[in-house]
Amino acid sequence: MAGRAVVPEVIWARPERAGRGPKAAYSRADIAEAGVRIADAQGLDAVSMRHVAAELGCGTMSLYNYVPRKEDLHELMVDAISGEHELWEPSGDWRADMVRVAHQTRALMVRHPWLPRLMSPVYGFSPNALRYLEHCLTCLDPFDGTYGTKFELIAMLNGMVTTYVGNELATAERVRSLPWSEERENAVRGAYLGGQVAGGGYPRLAAAFVEDSGPIDLEGVFERMVLRVLGGF
Amino acid sequence: MAGRAVVPEVIWARPERAGRGPKAAYSRADIAEAGVRIADAQGLDAVSMRHVAAELGCGTMSLYNYVPRKEDLHELMVDAISGEHELWEPSGDWRADMVRVAHQTRALMVRHPWLPRLMSPVYGFSPNALRYLEHCLTCLDPFDGTYGTKFELIAMLNGMVTTYVGNELATAERVRSLPWSEERENAVRGAYLGGQVAGGGYPRLAAAFVEDSGPIDLEGVFERMVLRVLGGF
DNA sequence: TCGTAGTTACGTACAGCGTACGTAGTGCGC
DNA sequence: GCGCACTACGTACGCTGTACGTAACTACGA
Numbered sequence: 001m002a003g004r005a006v007v008p009e010v011i012w013a014r015p016e017r018a019g020r021g022p023k024a025a026y027s028r029a030d031i032a033e034a035g036v037r038i039a040d041a042q043g044l045d046a047v048s049m050r051h052v053a054a055e056l057g058c059g060t061m062s063l064y065n066y067v068p069r070k071e072d073l074h075e076l077m078v079d080a081i082s083g084e085h086e087l088w089e090p091s092g093d094w095r096a097d098m099v100r101v102a103h104q105t106r107a108l109m110v111r112h113p114w115l116p117r118l119m120s121p122v123y124g125f126s127p128n129a130l131r132y133l134e135h136c137l138t139c140l141d142p143f144d145g146t147y148g149t150k151f152e153l154i155a156m157l158n159g160m161v162t163t164y165v166g167n168e169l170a171t172a173e174r175v176r177s178l179p180w181s182e183e184r185e186n187a188v189r190g191a192y193l194g195g196q197v198a199g200g201g202y203p204r205l206a207a208a209f210v211e212d213s214g215p216i217d218l219e220g221v222f223e224r225m226v227l228r229v230l231g232g233f
Numbered sequence: 234m235a236g237r238a239v240v241p242e243v244i245w246a247r248p249e250r251a252g253r254g255p256k257a258a259y260s261r262a263d264i265a266e267a268g269v270r271i272a273d274a275q276g277l278d279a280v281s282m283r284h285v286a287a288e289l290g291c292g293t294m295s296l297y298n299y300v301p302r303k304e305d306l307h308e309l310m311v312d313a314i315s316g317e318h319e320l321w322e323p324s325g326d327w328r329a330d331m332v333r334v335a336h337q338t339r340a341l342m343v344r345h346p347w348l349p350r351l352m353s354p355v356y357g358f359s360p361n362a363l364r365y366l367e368h369c370l371t372c373l374d375p376f377d378g379t380y381g382t383k384f385e386l387i388a389m390l391n392g393m394v395t396t397y398v399g400n401e402l403a404t405a406e407r408v409r410s411l412p413w414s415e416e417r418e419n420a421v422r423g424a425y426l427g428g429q430v431a432g433g434g435y436p437r438l439a440a441a442f443v444e445d446s447g448p449i450d451l452e453g454v455f456e457r458m459v460l461r462v463l464g465g466f
Numbered sequence: 467t468c469g470t471a472g473t474t475a476c477g478t479a480c481a482g483c484g485t486a487c488g489t490a491g492t493g494c495g496c
Numbered sequence: 497g498c499g500c501a502c503t504a505c506g507t508a509c510g511c512t513g514t515a516c517g518t519a520a521c522t523a524c525g526a
Contacts, residue, residue, distance in 0.1 A: 009411065009418055013425040021473025022521045048512065059476040070513065120403060125426060130435055137437035147441035156393070156458060163392035170353060185242055192246040193358060202363055204370035208380035225389060228465030254502025255492045281483065292505040303484065
């Protein structure tokens, strides 16, 4: 009957369990894992409070004892995945180390394709995110610059990787979910584009389509983009 | 009674109106404007099919005659906003022009804060997006490289701007929607972070907080990031 | 030791969502 | 002028997040 407590904005600032009352049946790790399991298997949209609660084996509303809002559930999931980052002994070559960080992040996102959609700077202070940040800073020890600059570097690299892999995955997903063949889709798009471009209003686009040859080397593009970001520092 | 037609995946490949039947009461532009109006005034989450239909003054399901899926409504909105890009005569200095493009895109996103959330490479072939692309390519005429490289440059710059402004806006929105003061929020976050960092597990993060001084110059950071992206080419 | 306060657990309920489907009305092309 | 393709739109379904009330449980202050 008594009013429910107003919760802190950040879930990490809440104690995981209180002293009074029945023992909590699940840990945050349990809940995060349940969410991750569902997202991996059925996609992010399948991660509903009902679904996660069912996966845990409890009633829907019981979940709200652990996670005040769905957004916090997402935050738990991102943190859990952040824990999958492998943290190695820095090599002394910060560029090489940051390239490795980028590739690892990309691999993480390919393994958990829902991750780019949840990436947000707001989630930047979860326990595992802090560990990851500290690791990046450690790799950047040889880098000559302020911490402010180092943070800018990390943010740019992360942002670029997230955007790139997000696009990569969205495109792949789009192709996979087509109710018709990829060839037909490409034909429709190509016809539309061709029609637009043929109008003569876009001479450079027209030239670009003529120049275009063969499938895009996604790996190569990614590698180049990483190097370009790092090249700016 | 007869089965409804299977629609093409891309809305731009559909003719806007057909010859038969009653005159269509609204144009795509009308619909896009209605969506934009709602999004600007009440946020992206308020843009529901029901809401947009009401704004137009028609029944909910009538909207589906124009827009087969909500995703397509979003695409119309993005295209409408893309039309707000000012297209100027290139200066001959591609770097300067691309810096201008970046600033303009940022301004666009500040004016329509829901835009970053809808940005997707999948929407990249709408009429106004094509115009914008052609304009960027025109600015890049003095750039020595293939169209493939030019596309990579545009994609990186756009991605970086979208990510950056998205973060900027999300942070601002978070602060605005707090049920308590920003100071209290910062205090809670600071206390949590301080506690974590004080544990000694994150020496570099601890050092960074000591170094940290004063509020961040968002303009300056943005400008630096743009120049760094362009510097990679 | 015992009340009681703070928790956990969870069913019910509500408002909102996207959209499938059926039906009625309208006007162009044959 | 017939018929078909299109517009218009009400109803309905299954889903969502979550507010709220209630019952069971346990650690702490008296």
